[in-house]
Amino acid sequence: MTQLPGIVITGASGRMGQMLIRTVAGSAKARLVGAVERTGHSWIGQDVGVAMGGAELGVSVTADAADAFSKAQAVIDFTAPEATLDFAAYAAQAGIVHVIGTTGFSDSQLEALKPAAQAAVIVRAGNMSLGVNLLTQLTRKVAAALDEDFDIEVVESHHNQKVDAPSGTALMLGQAAADGRGVALADVSDRGRDGITGARKRGDIGFAVIRGGDIVGEHDVMFAAAGERIILRHIATDRLVFARGALKAAVWGQGKTPGEYDMIDVLGL
Ligand SMILES: NC(=O)C1=CN([C@@H]2O[C@H](COP(=O)(O)OP(=O)(O)OC[C@H]3O[C@@H](n4cnc5c(N)ncnc54)[C@H](O)[C@@H]3O)[C@@H](O)[C@H]2O)C=CC1
Numbered sequence: 213m214t215q216l217p218g219i220v221i222t223g224a225s226g227r228m229g230q231m232l233i234r235t236v237a238g239s240a241k242a243r244l245v246g247a248v249e250r251t252g253h254s255w256i257g258q259d260v261g262v263a264m265g266g267a268e269l270g271v272s273v274t275a276d277a278a279d280a281f282s283k284a285q286a287v288i289d290f291t292a293p294e295a296t297l298d299f300a301a302y303a304a305q306a307g308i309v310h311v312i313g314t315t316g317f318s319d320s321q322l323e324a325l326k327p328a329a330q331a332a333v334i335v336r337a338g339n340m341s342l343g344v345n346l347l348t349q350l351t352r353k354v355a356a357a358l359d360e361d362f363d364i365e366v367v368e369s370h371h372n373q374k375v376d377a378p379s380g381t382a383l384m385l386g387q388a389a390a391d392g393r394g395v396a397l398a399d400v401s402d403r404g405r406d407g408i409t410g411a412r413k414r415g416d417i418g419f420a421v422i423r424g425g426d427i428v429g430e431h432d433v434m435f436a437a438a439g440e441r442i443i444l445r446h447i448a449t450d451r452l453v454f455a456r457g458a459l460k461a462a463v464w465g466q467g468k469t470p471g472e473y474d475m476i477d478v479l480g481l
């Protein structure tokens with residue numbers, strides 16, 4: 213019998229890190245073989261299950277990502293852009309699947325991921341849930357069906373600890389809307405309105421951001437015309453939906469040709 217893929221979780225103590233540890237440790241499709249945190253973190257050296265306040269999982273938290281990756285078949289990484297760039301180099305060196313949930317990359321940081329994708333499978337998505345990935349497909353279709361009489365606005369809400377805006381999901385949805393319309397998002401994107409902005413420009417895709425409390429993640433794509441509005445909405449109430457998607461991606465990526473993939477590839481949508 214072939215062994216189940218061994219998976220390392222980076223950012224092990226984070227909101228997503230802990231959800232991923234639980235999801236992988238409880239899965240029949242993969243094994244938890246590593247947990248990585250940043251140098252100096254109080255969890256380093258502890259059993260990750262115990263550090264999370266539960267039973268031992270037999271995996272010590274380490275800051276040595278390169279070593280952890282060398283003993284694994286995949287890494288699931290929900291951390292921060294600079295950390296993810298380092299992890300991409302280590303994953304490429306080890307030739308393991310790198311599932312990237314991290315958001316907030318600049319264009320140049322996304323460019324810097326490309327060399328790693330020549331040596332390893334990278335699956336990256338601003339949102340790993342089935343629901344949001346289906347929503348991107350619907351958004352593309354609706355945007356293609358409607359003309360610029362319909363103003364497109366993407367509205368996202370998240371918890372008060374989120375550090376990037378607009379969310380990775382909002383940008384994915386904006387990209388899908390732009391693709392549907394056959395325009396470049398960079399040419400029509402309207403972010404951060406404030407003050408005397410002037411009237412809305414026809415054809416723009418607007419972004420609005422709400423931050424508060426413990427909101428897991430909510431996204432609306434609004435198509436607003438004179439006399440009617442269509443609103444496509446996704447509400448995540450549990451981070452488990454992201455963790456499940458990420459685990460699916462890590463298993464799916466085994467044996468695939470190196471390159472950059474997304475959750476549409478994984479889910480076959
Ligand atoms: N694609 C998706 O489906 C989702 C993406 N996210 C994204 O995942 C990222 C993390 O989100 P949260 O878990 O809420 O954040 P968080 O702040 O709770 O966790 C981030 C973790 O990464 C760790 N970290 C940072 N730099 C590190 C390094 N160099 N080495 C090792 N660990 C390092 C931190 O210590 C922390 O434990 C964000 O970019 C967020 O937008 C979050 C949820 C779903």
Ligand SMILES: O=C(O)C1=N[C@H](C(=O)O)C[C@H](O)C1
Pocket residue numbers: 315338339370371374378379380381382428429430
């Ligand atoms: O930071 C979060 O929490 C989330 N981030 C992702 C994003 O930026 O879209 C996905 C999800 O909405 C939760």
